[in-house]
Each structure stands twice: as C-alpha cells, then as structure tokens.
Amino acid sequence: MAEIGYARVSTSEQDLALQLDALTRAGCTRVFEDKASGARADRPGLATALAFLREGDVLVVWKLDRLGRSLPHLVETITMLEARGIGFRSLTEAIDTTTPGGRLIFHIFGALGQFERDLIRERTRAGLDAAIARGRRGGRKPVVTDDKLRRARALIAQGLTVREAAARVKVGKTALYAAMDKVSDTETGG
Numbered sequence: 001m002a003e004i005g006y007a008r009v010s011t012s013e014q015d016l017a018l019q020l021d022a023l024t025r026a027g028c029t030r031v032f033e034d035k036a037s038g039a040r041a042d043r044p045g046l047a048t049a050l051a052f053l054r055e056g057d058v059l060v061v062w063k064l065d066r067l068g069r070s071l072p073h074l075v076e077t078i079t080m081l082e083a084r085g086i087g088f089r090s091l092t093e094a095i096d097t098t099t100p101g102g103r104l105i106f107h108i109f110g111a112l113g114q115f116e117r118d119l120i121r122e123r124t125r126a127g128l129d130a131a132i133a134r135g136r137r138g139g140r141k142p143v144v145t146d147d148k149l150r151r152a153r154a155l156i157a158q159g160l161t162v163r164e165a166a167a168r169v170k171v172g173k174t175a176l177y178a179a180m181d182k183v184s185d186t187e188t189g190g
Helices: 017-025 044-052 071-081 101-134 146-157 163-167 173-188
Strands: 003-008 029-036 058-061 088-091
Touching: 003 044, 017 029, 044 146, 071 088, 071 101, 088 101, 088 173, 146 163, 146 173, 163 173
Parallel strands: 003 029, 003 058, 058 088
Antiparallel strands: none
C-alpha cells in the first residue's frame, strides 16, 4: 500500500510548495502535479496519478477542490477510485475513505451531488413549463411563417408545383409540405 499525492494550482504564478509540504508530511511516497485550472478537463498530472495507482493505494490531496472540478466530478472520481480498491484522503477536510467515517462523509457528498442535479432538473422543468404557459415554446422558430405559407398556397393555386412555390418563398420543399400538412390536420381536427 502506497500513499500517492496529487497537487494542483490554477495558474503558473501560484506555488505548489504549501501542498507539496503537506503531502510529504502526510507520508506520500510520490506526488503528481498540475498547473491548470480546476475547470479544465485536461489535467495530465491527475491522469498520470490515476494510471499509477494500484489496488490498496491511497490518493492523497491537500484539499478536496484540488481534485474535482465540481461536486459531481469529485464524487465520480472518488467512486471510480473506490471501484478500483483505491482509498482517498483529503488532508484539510480530514476525509479518509479507508475509514468508516470517511466513507460515510463521502456518501453524504454523493447524496448532495444527486440532490443538486435533481434541483437543477426541477428548476429547468419549471422554467420550461412557465414559458409554455406564457405561450412560448423552445426550439427553432418555424421556417415557414404564416405569410410564406399563404403566398406558397397562392402560387400553387396558380399552377406552380410545391417545389417551385417553395423556391419562390425561399423555404425548403420538405418544410413547406410539413407546414401544409400541419395546417390541413388542424383544419380537419386531426
């Protein structure tokens, strides 16, 4: 079993010294580093650390926010570690998934992450419902407006084909057919 450290700073002007000292004092035999924003997905040091870890090892970070870009990303990463038989320890928050108390805290974080996703989904649905109630629909505006449909029908009544009428009002033939079908369904009650 080895304790492997991971340290990250957001910009090249920041210094890793504080994290590196803490990880060394915690007994890390090897430390991987990144100088990249936490929001960036491409963190080669973290990728190398994750590939280096073996079952029974423990990944150690100075603080939780050094590992995850967001709570869902953090939970996903730690779940992946757990599935591989790798422990996780955060020095600042005193979380250690190799202990029962640490696993409990981690599972609470997981539940909070799911709660956050559910709230976002609920707010999105409520926003869409409110927009629909005000007569607004999502998605693209129809290509065939009422005016274009009226003009195209007049051209077809004069003897033009649907293709020719669509070209004259500057819409696609398929879109014009769909608009005409929709109106005829509405007129017949279907």
